[in-house]
Amino acid sequence: MKGERLGEFEELVLLTVYGLGLEAYGVTILDKLEKDTERSVSIGAVYASLDRLEKKGRLRSNVGGATPERGGRRKRFFAVTQSGVQMLMQMRRIREKIWSQLDAKAPTQGVSR
């Protein structure tokens, strides 16, 4: 089913949320994504992905308590669900399998000139 698969950016967001553990909310996710991917990311794209991932059941979110900073506004924290973790592991396995096959051959093979 197409809706079950992840896009590249969604995968990165999911992985980032996983890496952030208990500290994953809008700002931290954006920061880490920008740092790790070395590109500028728009907050809107992050929200859109988080929302889709949650609807696909890979993420779960809940609103935290009031905060002393940011005008007292609460944060929505995200956490990866069991099915999300499985999906990440599966993606990793697939990639590693393909890379290991590649590494066994000559390093320049397959590069188009």
Added chain:
Amino acid sequence: MKSEKEIQDASLLPRPAKLLLSWSAARDRREELEGDIEELYARRVKTEGGQKARRRLYRDVISATRTLFSGNKNSSYRKNTTKGDGIMKNLWQDLRYGARMLARNPGFTAVAVLTLALGIGANTAIFSVVNTVLLKPLPFEEPEQLVYVYEAYPEQGFWRGWHSAPLYYDWKERNESFSQISPIWRRSYILTGLGEAAHLSATSVVSDFFPLFRVTPILGRSFGPEEEVEGKDQVAVISYGFWQERFGGDGEILNTSIVLNGTPHAIIGVMPPGQEFPRNTKLWTPFVVPDESNRRGFKFMYSVARLKPEVTLEQARANMTAVAKSIAEDYPKNFSKEFDTGLLPM
């Protein structure tokens, strides 16, 4: 624990950003959106400076809420605005589709916008010309009776010459065509004693001027023949615009004294709006027309007149040409044979 009010006051977000968010973000997601965006903004103000941070802020706000425009109906962050059904819903969808297509094809959008801009601009320009030239009538009663009266030398193609004071008296006495005639002396006064000194565009006219245009003051009176006398002429009728701009429309303005070219003048009347004839006149003062028949070379005025109701422009022209001939015969030293009276409809 902070109160709701204190929390709002502590917020850094500029008002337009908040408005945009509240307008487009889903109610239950607004708090976290605002919080995240404010946190980013507060940090950028420190690291990048206010201006750059503000630019990024609006980019964030738009990107965070653009699900409203760009289609993803299922987004939890999107305010549910398509509650309607039937025609309104279809219309809204069409509008959004149109906006998306325009956004996707900037070249086409530019051409469309340019076409509209040129079309609207050209129409506006043409309408303003047509409006002033053809549609807008003179703001006076029976304007077809109003004419300019000039000293003219038609054989030299010269129709709009200024004339002297004695010629005004000659015309006034000898014509059979005008119900009123008034000389116009465009002049400027230095206004002092009323805040900053100012240059005033003004006109001196005789008392027939106001009946000629059938204009009566909305406040006070216009001047009469008794004020066209040296020493009695220190009165002024002011325009509506001048009244508003200098006196704030003060209802107690009458008999206030203003100093024009160093001489105090009493304000005796205020004219209705839109009747500032000749153009840009701020005030009218009595014209004490010098009756010195030897000073026929001293030409500094033109005249306006209203034709008698039964007189057509052609009849008036014939009459005034005859009048000019008789004047030229009486003062051969001052007028050549070509001298004529130029009548031009207003």
